[in-house]
Amino acid sequence: MSDRDGGHTDGGVAKQRETGSRSGGFGGLAGRLFRTVGTQVELFVHNYGRYLGKTIVGAIILFLWAPIFVLSFMSFSQREVLSFPPESLTVDWYISFINNPQALEALTTTIQVAVIATPLGIFLSLLIAYSVSRYDFRGRFLLQAVATLPLIIPLIVVGVAMTMFFGFVGIQSGFWPVVFAHTVQIVPFGTLIILATLISFDTTLEEASMDLGANEFETFRQVTLPAILPSIIAATLLGFVISFNEFIYTYFVKDARTNTLPTYIWDRLQHTATPEVNVISVVFLLVAIMMVVVAVAITTVERVAIRQ
Numbered sequence: 001m002s003d004r005d006g007g008h009t010d011g012g013v014a015k016q017r018e019t020g021s022r023s024g025g026f027g028g029l030a031g032r033l034f035r036t037v038g039t040q041v042e043l044f045v046h047n048y049g050r051y052l053g054k055t056i057v058g059a060i061i062l063f064l065w066a067p068i069f070v071l072s073f074m075s076f077s078q079r080e081v082l083s084f085p086p087e088s089l090t091v092d093w094y095i096s097f098i099n100n101p102q103a104l105e106a107l108t109t110t111i112q113v114a115v116i117a118t119p120l121g122i123f124l125s126l127l128i129a130y131s132v133s134r135y136d137f138r139g140r141f142l143l144q145a146v147a148t149l150p151l152i153i154p155l156i157v158v159g160v161a162m163t164m165f166f167g168f169v170g171i172q173s174g175f176w177p178v179v180f181a182h183t184v185q186i187v188p189f190g191t192l193i194i195l196a197t198l199i200s201f202d203t204t205l206e207e208a209s210m211d212l213g214a215n216e217f218e219t220f221r222q223v224t225l226p227a228i229l230p231s232i233i234a235a236t237l238l239g240f241v242i243s244f245n246e247f248i249y250t251y252f253v254k255d256a257r258t259n260t261l262p263t264y265i266w267d268r269l270q271h272t273a274t275p276e277v278n279v280i281s282v283v284f285l286l287v288a289i290m291m292v293v294v295a296v297a298i299t300t301v302e303r304v305a306i307r308q
Contacts, residue, residue, distance in 0.1 A: 068285060075278035093275040103280065106264035109175070113250075113260060114243035117182035121243075122236050124183070125190030130220075133198040144195075148188045158184070159252035166253060173255040181249035186239035193238070197231035198224075233298055237291045244287055 045052075076089040097103050128147045132140055150158055162184070166177050201224065209219040247262035254263060265280055 071278050072282050072285065075275050075282050077275045077278075079275075093279050097276055097279045100276070102259070103261075103264060103276075106259045106261050107283070109258060110244055110260040110262075113175070113179055113182055114240050117179050117186060117243045118236055118239040120179075121183045121186030121239050122190045122232060124187050125194055125235060126232065128187070128191050129195035129198055133195060144191070147191045150184060151188045155248040159248050162249065163252045173253050173258075175258050177253040178250050178258055178260070181253045182243040182246055185246055185249055186242055189238055189242065190235040193235040194228060194231050197228045201227055230298070234295060237295050241288055241291050245284060 073085075075093060076091065077087075077093075079087065125147075128143060131137075132144045159181070162177070162181055163173075166173065171177060205223050205227075206219050209223045210216070214222065245262060246260075247266065250260050250263055251266070254260075259267070261280055261283065265277055268274070268277055
């Protein structure tokens with residue numbers, strides 16, 4: 001019995017060794033395979049990574065901008081029915097837009113609302129960001145949460161809430177409710193942009209200013225404000241674009257006599273879609289590009305001033 005047991009034991013050990021050698025063989029083969037593939041991938045990335053990266057970035061840019069280019073190109077279509085490619089090109093729709101009093105009135109209203117709402121929104125954003133970053137008081141985090149809450153809540157919900165609010169306080173829909181709604185839309189973006197700059201700002205500069213005899217207002221005006229001015233300008237430009245493009249809030253709180261460009265486009269699309277709608281879309285695009293150019297120009301001027 002012992003010999004048989006010993007034979008079985010030797011056989012079991014041999015089988016375990018054989019299984020282990022097979023497992024080690026498979027593991028080694030898989031390891032060599034992974035190392036080989038990794039080497040080939042690394043070599044491919046080293047040789048063609050730059051071209052591959054440029055190709056991917058170009059494809060993404062093309063994916064994002066191709067519809068905009070098509071829309072802009074279709075604004076020159078001669079036919080009223082939109083079809084791509086257009087059979088012939090014309091600038092008659094641009095002339096029609098310039099000679100359209102309703103469209104020009106909507107453009108004027110849009111600019112007026114943005115010019116009023118943007119400074120109000122940025123001023124409130126600056127007050128909220130400065131108070132949250134510089135003072136410790138009860139409800140500080142609640143104030144920050146309330147200021148940024150419109151970013152989380154769906155736009156339609158906020159639009160309905162503002163409509164109910166204006167009805168509750170007895171304010172009729174019109175121009176000023178639109179200004180208020182756009183201000184509410186701007187405040188979260190301005191608060192986050194300015195607050196990020198204030199949090200990263202070196203507060204020892206403010207302390208040094210106060211140690212030299214300046215009060216808090218003088219310190220803010222001469223030390224803090226110049227440092228955070230780029231963020232204020234960026235928030236202002238972004239706020240203007242947001243107000244210029246805002247539709248949902250405007251749709252809920254406007255009256256029949258108050259029309260901005262987005263609501264004007266909506267009214268036109270309910271009847272028919274002509275290339276004039278594309279012309280208005282080009283106007284939106286030009287405003288956005290202009291804001292980017294202004295931002296780049298201001299940044300460049302600031303860099304030159306710092307170097308000098």
